[in-house]
Amino acid sequence: MSAVELVRLALSRLRRGRVRAALTMLGVIIGVASVVGLVSVGRGTTARITQQLSSLGTNLLTINPARGSANTLTLDDAAAIAGLSGLAAVAPEIQTQRTVATSTTNTTTTSVVGTSADYATVRAFEVWQGTFLTPFAVDQGLRQVVLGATVATALGLGADAIGGQVNISGLPFQVIGILQPKGGAGSNDPDNQVLVPLGVVRKYYVGGTGVQSIGISVANATGMQAARDSISELLRVRHGLAAGATDDFSIFDQTQLLQAASSISGTLTLLLGGIASIALIVGGIGIMNIMLVSVRERTREIGIRKALGARGRDILSQFLIEALTLSLIGGLIGVLAGIVVSAIIGRIAGWGFIFDPATIAVATVFSLAVGIVFGVWPARQAARLDPVNALRYE
Amino acid sequence: MSLLRLDQIGRTYDMGHVQVEALHGVSMTVERGEMVAILGPSGSGKTTMMSIIGCLDRPTSGRYELDGTDVGSLNDAALARIRSRTIGFVFQSYNLLPGTSAMDNVATPLLYQGVSRRERQARAAAALEQLGLGHRLRHEPSELSGGEQQRVALARALVTKPALVLADEPTGNLALHQGQEVLALFQDLHAAGHTILLITHNPEVAAIAQRQVHLLDGAVVDAGIAA
Numbered sequence: 001m002s003a004v005e006l007v008r009l010a011l012s013r014l015r016r017g018r019v020r021a022a023l024t025m026l027g028v029i030i031g032v033a034s035v036v037g038l039v040s041v042g043r044g045t046t047a048r049i050t051q052q053l054s055s056l057g058t059n060l061l062t063i064n065p066a067r068g069s070a071n072t073l074t075l076d077d078a079a080a081i082a083g084l085s086g087l088a089a090v091a092p093e094i095q096t097q098r099t100v101a102t103s104t105t106n107t108t109t110t111s112v113v114g115t116s117a118d119y120a121t122v123r124a125f126e127v128w129q130g131t132f133l134t135p136f137a138v139d140q141g142l143r144q145v146v147l148g149a150t151v152a153t154a155l156g157l158g159a160d161a162i163g164g165q166v167n168i169s170g171l172p173f174q175v176i177g178i179l180q181p182k183g184g185a186g187s188n189d190p191d192n193q194v195l196v197p198l199g200v201v202r203k204y205y206v207g208g209t210g211v212q213s214i215g216i217s218v219a220n221a222t223g224m225q226a227a228r229d230s231i232s233e234l235l236r237v238r239h240g241l242a243a244g245a246t247d248d249f250s251i252f253d254q255t256q257l258l259q260a261a262s263s264i265s266g267t268l269t270l271l272l273g274g275i276a277s278i279a280l281i282v283g284g285i286g287i288m289n290i291m292l293v294s295v296r297e298r299t300r301e302i303g304i305r306k307a308l309g310a311r312g313r314d315i316l317s318q319f320l321i322e323a324l325t326l327s328l329i330g331g332l333i334g335v336l337a338g339i340v341v342s343a344i345i346g347r348i349a350g351w352g353f354i355f356d357p358a359t360i361a362v363a364t365v366f367s368l369a370v371g372i373v374f375g376v377w378p379a380r381q382a383a384r385l386d387p388v389n390a391l392r393y394e
Numbered sequence: 395m396s397l398l399r400l401d402q403i404g405r406t407y408d409m410g411h412v413q414v415e416a417l418h419g420v421s422m423t424v425e426r427g428e429m430v431a432i433l434g435p436s437g438s439g440k441t442t443m444m445s446i447i448g449c450l451d452r453p454t455s456g457r458y459e460l461d462g463t464d465v466g467s468l469n470d471a472a473l474a475r476i477r478s479r480t481i482g483f484v485f486q487s488y489n490l491l492p493g494t495s496a497m498d499n500v501a502t503p504l505l506y507q508g509v510s511r512r513e514r515q516a517r518a519a520a521a522l523e524q525l526g527l528g529h530r531l532r533h534e535p536s537e538l539s540g541g542e543q544q545r546v547a548l549a550r551a552l553v554t555k556p557a558l559v560l561a562d563e564p565t566g567n568l569a570l571h572q573g574q575e576v577l578a579l580f581q582d583l584h585a586a587g588h589t590i591l592l593i594t595h596n597p598e599v600a601a602i603a604q605r606q607v608h609l610l611d612g613a614v615v616d617a618g619i620a621a
Contacts, residue, residue, distance in 0.1 A: 001506070005505060301491055303489075304490075304491060307450060307483050307489070309474055309479070311471045312471070312474070313471075388450050388451050
């Protein structure tokens with residue numbers, strides 16, 4: 001018998017027992033829908049983490065003094081690093097907590113970061129209003145300030161504040177720009193800071209020659225390791241470290257964090273998918289249960305078919321195709337339900353609709369496999385029935 | 395050559411601690427075009443004999459040849475092929491597939507011969523029309539009378555043009571006049587050249603055959619003489 005004939009036979013059978021077929025499929029539908037839905041939750045989380053991390057800066061390396069060795073990094077180190085090839089931007093940073101006040105009574109305490117014009121590139125900030133610090137302003141040590149979005153909000157400043165004045169620890173600064181918010185909260189809020197030329201911080205607030213960190217944007221992602229190596233070599237020479245001595249600085253690679261985070265969320269996706277596939281297996285057992293009942297109920301039919309010339313394998317394929325049809329239709333409905341569920345979750349969670357054809361292919365193949373695995377046993381039972389006894393079965 | 399030859403056929407059922415001998419030493423032949431009745435009371439081994447002749451079961455001893463083939467040496471798939479090509483069954487309780495139209499019931503044996511859907515339907519419709527059921531093609535068994543159901547079963551037995559029609563108490567479940575109609579159909583088929591084996595406990599039914607083989611306690615007591 002051809003596959004088409006078998007599918008036709010299975011469909012006409014399922015049409016006659018619609019309620020039973022629907023209930024049997026329900027297990028597979030729920031299983032497949034949870035696989036599709038939960039995997040998309042996993043992917044959504046991954047996508048969100050990746051996006052948040054890349055908003056910290058593209059190909060970002062951050063150099064800090066090693067733990068316990070403060071002030072080992074200097075402005076000259078930063079200048080020397082800027083001379084290396086393969087780097088897109090280098091921005092030294094000095095940070096200090098200060099009170100920022102408007103001419104009215106609004107005040108807020110925030111971190112004042114002294115840096116260079118490259119800072120916007122290194123840390124991936126966009127200007128919302130006005131301009132960023134210019135190389136000229138940094139060179140000349142002009143008292144200009146760019147406000148983070150949180151600070152601007154706290155001070156009640158909007159677009160019309162550009163060109164106006166704020167006081168930082170009593171010194172007046174000209175507001176030249178307000179940054180786009182990146183989002184984030186608490187102590188990690190990247191928008192809760194103001195940016196001023198590095199020389200200004202050095203001159204008025206923090207003495208000495210050290211910088212707290214140097215941010216570097218590497219020109220392209222494949223050059224990350226090479227950049228680390230050449231920076232490390234340069235700093236060791238500049239700091240006069242002997243061959244066996246440990247570094248007095250540390251280079252932190254953004255991509256390491258990214259990899260760690262995506263491997264965690266990958267594990268999470270696998271875990272969720274695994275839990276959901278338990279539902280799918282339970283659905284498969286439901287199919288097996290119904291097929292076994294069906295073989296018992298249709299013993300006489302099997303006997304008749306054998307008397308009419310059906311071979312064991314005709315009966316086997318008839319019951320197997322019936323189980324497969326159940327699981328495949330259930331699987332397809334489950335995929336649709338899963339897509340709807342993930343669209344709803346995506347909308348609520350805010351990562352939007354993530355459509356992954358691979359998940360759907362996997363879910364479909366999985367539901368077919370469930371049909372085969374849980375359909376074979378009942379089908380073999382049917383095929384092995386002795387025709388004489390089957391015909392006599394009441 | 396005879397269509398069917400049974401030689402010292404025995405069939406023993408192994409019931410665990412007891413062996414039940416349903417048939418022993420049964421020998422008979424049926425020629426092509428013959429109509430033979432196998433007559434015997436219940437428990438005489440009629441059903442076992444029909445299962446063996448119909449290739450649904452194998453004898454435990456003896457030799458059975460059907461259409462020149464030694465059936466005893468065949469595997470399950472080959473037996474299924476013989477049932478499909480050579481034998482048409484008619485059962486006492488009709489044994490139609492429930493929830494399936496008369497036409498699809500009649501077409502089912504052709505399905506297992508690998509006949510195309512279009513040809514199956516044409517041949518099934520023709521077979522039903524021949525038995526006066528041309529107006530009942532789309533009816534399911536539950537919508538048909540007993541006589542009509544048995545005629546559908548007969549059409550299903552004939553649609554493959556089998557060498558042997560095997561009927562097990564074909565009138566057993568029918569009212570008198572319906573039974574007579576069915577018997578008349580068997581006589582027509584015989585007249586048209588079909589080989590028919592009629593298994594019954596009823597001497598009146600057996601009387602329509604040329605020859606009666608009497609079965610008692612699993613053995614042939616009278617092989618009958620062709621009338």
